[in-house]
Amino acid sequence: MNILQAQKSCSVIELAEKLGVSDETIRRDIRQLSLSGAAEKIHGGVMLPQSSQEPPFLRRLQEQREEKQRIAKLSAGLVVDGDVLFIDNGSTSCYFARELISHRNLTILTNSTEVARELCSRNNNRVFMAGGEIRADDSSAFGPAAVAFARQFTTQKAFISMGAIHAQKGCLDFDLAEAEFKRAVIPQTENVIVTADHTKFGRAGIVKVCDLAEVDLLITDQMPDRDLVEQLGPDRIKVA
Structure with missing residues (x-):
């Protein structure tokens, strides 16, 4: 399980070599892990089970x-x-x-201590940090105080990440407090810019953040499938 947590999936042969046991021993273990729901059996190997929950923040940084x-x-x-x-x-x-470290005279509003730390005291930037409860996973602020903070300001551009983007369901996330905070930000900005890699497309998010019509620009690494492109419009998609 430690190997799976690090690698996400492994072949039977690879696990047998790493653990110094026979292929049949690994197959028996995989059957037991599969029955308990701890792992998912695949052809020739095993993987972590699919989950609707986002992985911890440090792991997300590496994905x-x-x-x-x-x-x-x-x-x-x-x-x-x-x-x-x-x-x-x-x-x-x-x-x-x-x-953004070479940009100057920026005014940054954020609920992320990581973003604030990166940009404060640099090039005459001003950074305003949301208050509220600090989440242990990513040291970000959420809750009523953070929502009230977001509603005090207007911005030219809001760069917002999403946990899931669906052609019919729109932009979604996995945490209610996170979605509520983003919903408070969207009406306060002139340009809603969603940043999301291709793994977010078609994903089953839990909490609705906004409709695709509210997104001014999607910045991603791959062109989405046809349904999503039709809903957004190709002129509102930039591929890195």
């Missing part, structure tokens, strides 16, 4: 790392010195904040 970095770089190209921006707490947002 699709190169894709997120490309998205972050393209997003940073839309920012000019002096902009007033909202940046949320998504894993892509951390890479985006690093891409």
Whole structure:
């Protein structure tokens, strides 16, 4: 299970070699893990079970790392010195904040301590950090105080990550407090820019954030499928 947590999936042969046991021993173990729901049996191997829950933040930072970095770089190209921006707490947002280190005179509103730390005290930037309960997973602020904070400001651009993007259901997330915070941000900005890698397309999110009609631009690493492109319109999609 430790190997699976690190690698997500493994073949029977690979596990047998790593653990110094026979293929048949591994197959028996896989059957037991599958019956208990701890793992999912696949042809020739085993994988972690599919789940609607997002993995912990540090793991999310490493998933699709190169894709997120490309998205972050393209997003940073839309920012000019002096902009007033909202940046949320998504894993892509951390890479985006690093891409902004050469920009000057930015006003940044965020609920992410990681984003705030990256951009404060740099190049005459001003950073406003949301209050509220700090979540242990990613050190981001949520709750009524964070929502009230978001409603105090107006921004030129809001860069918002999404846990799931669906052609019919719109933009969704996996946490109610996170979705409520993003819903408070959207009416306060001139441009809603969603940053999401291709693994978010068609995913089964839990909480609705907004309709696709409210998104001004989607920045991603791969062109979505035809249904999503038709709903958004190709002119509202940029591929890094």
